[in-house]
Amino acid sequence: MAETAQQIADDLRARIDSGEFAPGDRLPGEPALVRQYGVAKMTANGALKILVAEGIAQARTGSGTYVREFKPIVRDAVKRLARSQWALGSSIWSADVEDRPRDVADLDVSEIEAPKWVARALGLNEGATVICRSRLYLVEGEPVQSAISYLSADLVRDTQIAQPDTGPGGTFKRLEEIGSAPERFEEDLRARMPSAEEAERLQVPAGTPVVEIYRTAFTGDGRPIEVNRMLLDAGSYVMRYRFES
Amino acid sequence: MAETAQQIADDLRARIDSGEFAPGDRLPGEPALVRQYGVAKMTANGALKILVAEGIAQARTGSGTYVREFKPIVRDAVKRLARSQWALGSSIWSADVEDRPRDVADLDVSEIEAPKWVARALGLNEGATVICRSRLYLVEGEPVQSAISYLSADLVRDTQIAQPDTGPGGTFKRLEEIGSAPERFEEDLRARMPSAEEAERLQVPAGTPVVEIYRTAFTGDGRPIEVNRMLLDAGSYVMRYRFES
DNA sequence: AAGTGGTCTAGACCACATT
DNA sequence: ATGTGGTCTAGACCACTTT
Incomplete structure (x- = not known):
């Protein structure tokens, strides 16, 4: 518990790579991360932001953060x-x-x-x-x-x-x-x-x-x-x- | 005063584009931005982070944030x-x-x-x-x-x-x-x-x-x-x- | 020793989407 | 109405670099 934003992001990334979350799936939201990892909301937000910045996920305000797809x-x-x-x-x-x-x-x-x-x-x-x-x-x-x-x-x-x-x-x-x-x-x-x-x-x-x-x-x-x-x-x-x- | 991180970043970006800050130059640091724009330190940090994420600037911990160069x-x-x-x-x-x-x-x-x-x-x-x-x-x-x-x-x-x-x-x-x-x-x-x-x-x-x-x-x-x-x-x-x- | 970026907390408010 | 991401504050601590 009480992880850092980078560690939470790493964890989520690993779970995406493992197939637990498929392209298009919704990731755990900020409140869920606050509960599960025992961090402040802003830290949870930061973790999701890291994935978004890496292009792995995509945030939809009011709905959730989703695993991104690549169809070139x-x-x-x-x-x-x-x-x-x-x-x-x-x-x-x-x-x-x-x-x-x-x-x-x-x-x-x-x-x-x-x-x-x-x-x-x-x-x-x-x-x-x-x-x-x-x-x-x-x-x-x-x-x-x-x-x-x-x-x-x-x-x-x-x-x-x-x-x-x-x-x-x-x-x-x-x-x-x-x-x-x-x-x-x-x-x-x-x-x-x-x-x-x-x-x-x-x-x-x-x-x-x-x-x-x-x-x-x-x-x-x-x-x-x-x-x-x-x-x-x-x-x-x-x-x-x-x-x- | 009391601008948002995005606005401060926009301002700095414009000043970089205008030539006020040349490639390699040091940008105003967090304390300077806190003073000049009247925001919290974390907001100032966020503004600089935006520029870094855009690849326009490069942060050197303990030293400052600098305008980046492109020599391909x-x-x-x-x-x-x-x-x-x-x-x-x-x-x-x-x-x-x-x-x-x-x-x-x-x-x-x-x-x-x-x-x-x-x-x-x-x-x-x-x-x-x-x-x-x-x-x-x-x-x-x-x-x-x-x-x-x-x-x-x-x-x-x-x-x-x-x-x-x-x-x-x-x-x-x-x-x-x-x-x-x-x-x-x-x-x-x-x-x-x-x-x-x-x-x-x-x-x-x-x-x-x-x-x-x-x-x-x-x-x-x-x-x-x-x-x-x-x-x-x-x-x-x-x-x-x-x-x- | 002083200054810098990096990060976290705890609480707040907002705009937006879904139900 | 509720839940979501987005953002800000004010204060704190850390690791690092510069002087």
Whole structure:
């Protein structure tokens, strides 16, 4: 009795790992922990907070604290390589069905002065303007990713890329039509905790990191043509890459 | 006066973003916050804890709470594509010098019964045995990544792969010598908060996620030959991928 | 010795959800 | 109406680091 918050959390974690509490199950609440371990309410609260911060549990005010589940969407960055070339059953995480209802929200197109890092990534002069297209992706009504892409305004201002609806085939098809088809891509990924605004926008529960991806698209002759900054809810995604040699 | 912990944290975060506190700087301590905002010590502690949990700050007991820095190592998964083919200056994050002293620790080789997910990934029967090689990578003496790779024991038991020192060229060279050169790779990435043991092993500060990578290596004819589970300190890495089409 | 973060108690109030 | 998590207070003790 009279344990510390960390010890209570360790105990609960062990009981979760043992299968005593399955994903979706409700954990003992604060009053129960106060009784069972003989601690103050705030200590019990602290124990549950530790599990929430670890992403193991999820608190629902007024209801209880529940064991969290992980059903990722597989984000396959290199789709062109036919899956058949690869061995079967190699997936580590049980991929979610790809048929979940998807949606796009907050679509916005604007022309702005290029931020420094964008100018650098696109090889533009200081003060050049870019078309930026931002959007929010939803799966089953829940936001899972935000994206904002930047293209040289001089290059695409007069194309459909500067319009909310880019038309059939999208941005890349339009780029191809003006002789700037993207052929090579580079993605830089970083994982970190979200800021308060990011957590709000993506509706990520506490204890869930985000994955920040910067994708630069290059033409066949090596010109950077687009930069796309994506922010993914790490609790909703598995990123997949395939490469050779 | 009499603000909430979240509000104090928001205030401090804004002051960090504004540049008032630079990376490495010491933030106002608990007593200072108690005075300035007129709150209880525990509330001041809570405010600093929020910043630490967000990975923005780092607490050093007995000394103070400091603004954190991000100097990543670039982990380039696809090194074969010559960098020269690509445009320059496209890097988003200021990459750290690649010349920092690296080290490997806790090298361990053993033969075990394949865990279920390993058997599935390698296409082995239930109960097959695998050679597993685990190691811990250090940079400047700090652990940044743990890795454990699995290979069919029947295939590599009699090679140097089953020895602590795999010899010149390493595991892949030895595989090539037995006609099983890895040619294709698949990496599945996921970001999440570390468990207590993982945080301990990688020495990650609170508020830092880890990146879990499962890499499967395939031979030219599509046989899975190795699975490697890596765990990276997200505060130390940027993952880079390049691909075409 | 003084200052720092870390943690706990015991009691209080709030907003919210479930019954 | 009751139970839940969320948060704050005021005071206490500890381990650690800095001076």
